[in-house]
Amino acid sequence: MKIELAKSYGFCFGVKRAIKIAENSSGAVTYGELIHNPLEIDRLKKEHNVGLAKSLDEIMSDEVIIRTHGITKKDKEILEKNGKKLIDATCPFVTKPQQIVEEMSKKGYDIVIFGDEKHPEVKGVKSYSTNQNRTFVILDVEELKNIKFREKIVVVAQTTRKVSEFLTITGYLIENYKEVRVFNTICNATFENQDAVRELSKKADVMIIIGGKNSSNTKQLYLISKQNCKNSYLIENEDELNPEWFKNKNLCGVSAGASTPEWLIQNIINKIKQIKD
Numbered sequence: 001m002k003i004e005l006a007k008s009y010g011f012c013f014g015v016k017r018a019i020k021i022a023e024n025s026s027g028a029v030t031y032g033e034l035i036h037n038p039l040e041i042d043r044l045k046k047e048h049n050v051g052l053a054k055s056l057d058e059i060m061s062d063e064v065i066i067r068t069h070g071i072t073k074k075d076k077e078i079l080e081k082n083g084k085k086l087i088d089a090t091c092p093f094v095t096k097p098q099q100i101v102e103e104m105s106k107k108g109y110d111i112v113i114f115g116d117e118k119h120p121e122v123k124g125v126k127s128y129s130t131n132q133n134r135t136f137v138i139l140d141v142e143e144l145k146n147i148k149f150r151e152k153i154v155v156v157a158q159t160t161r162k163v164s165e166f167l168t169i170t171g172y173l174i175e176n177y178k179e180v181r182v183f184n185t186i187c188n189a190t191f192e193n194q195d196a197v198r199e200l201s202k203k204a205d206v207m208i209i210i211g212g213k214n215s216s217n218t219k220q221l222y223l224i225s226k227q228n229c230k231n232s233y234l235i236e237n238e239d240e241l242n243p244e245w246f247k248n249k250n251l252c253g254v255s256a257g258a259s260t261p262e263w264l265i266q267n268i269i270n271k272i273k274q275i276k277d
C-alpha cells in the first residue's frame with residue numbers, strides 16, 4: 001500500500017505564528033486553547049512552560065497569550081483592567097473580520113456572520129459589533145429567511161467555512177436586499193488544504209485525516225474527504241488507527257487540519273507503515 005500526503009496539509013500561517021509567539025513566552029498562560037490541538041498544548045506546557053487557563057478566574061500569570069482565533073472584546077477589556085500583559089497571537093485573518101464588524105456596525109450596517117455561533121472565533125468576531133441586536137450569526141439560508149434586515153447589510157464568514165456555502169448565502173442576500181457588502185474572510189489556508197484533500201480523496205482507497213476532534217477546519221477536511229472516499233477516518237493520534245481500515249487497500253491518503261503538528265503527522269504515517277507491513 002502506498003501512502004500519499006495531500007499537497008497542502010497541517011499547520012497554516014496563523015498557527016505557526018501563534019506557536020512561535022507561545023514558544024517565546026515562557027511563564028505565560030494562554031486564555032483558552034491556543035490552537036485546537038491537545039497534544040501541541042501539552043508540548044508547549046512541557047517544553048516551554050506555557051500554561052492553559054480555561055476561564056478568566058484560572059489566570060494566575062501576569063502574562064496572557066490571546067489564542068489564534070481570538071477572544072471577545074469584553075474579555076480583552078477585563079484582562080486589561082486586571083493589569084495583565086496581553087500577548088496577542090490572534091491570527092491576522094481573524095483580526096480582520098473583528099475590525100470589519102466593529103467599523104461597519106458603527107456605520108449602521110446590519111451584520112451577518114456566516115458561522116457557528118458556539119465557536120470561539122465567531123463569539124469573538126460578534127463581540128466587536130457595536131449593535132448586538134442587529135448582528136446575526138447564521139449557518140444557512142433558511143435562517144436568513146426568518147430575519148427582516150434593514151437596508152444596509154455587511155456579510156463576513158468564519159475563516160474556516162466552505163466557499164460554496166458562503167456564495168449561496170451572499171447570493172440570497174444580494175437578490176433580496178439593496179445594499180449588501182460582502183467581505184470574503186474565509187482564509188486561504190482553508191482553501192488550500194481543502195482543495196488538496198478533495199484531489200487526493202478522489203483517488204485514495206482509504207483516507208486518514210489527522211486533527212483535534214473539536215477543530216472545525218479538521219472536520220471540514222474530513223467531510224470533503226468522506227464525500228469522495230467512504231473509507232475516511234478522523235483521528236487525533238496513532239492509537240486510534242485500526243488495522244482493518246488498511247486491508248486490501250492500494251493507496252492511503254493522509255491530510256491534517258490547520259492545527260496539527262508535523263511530528264504528530266509523521267508518527268501516524270510511521271504507524272500506518274508498520275500496520276501494512
Ligand code: SF4
Nearest residue numbers: 012014091093159187
Ligand atoms: S486557518 Fe487561516 S484563519 Fe485560521 S489560524 Fe490558520 S491562517 Fe489563521
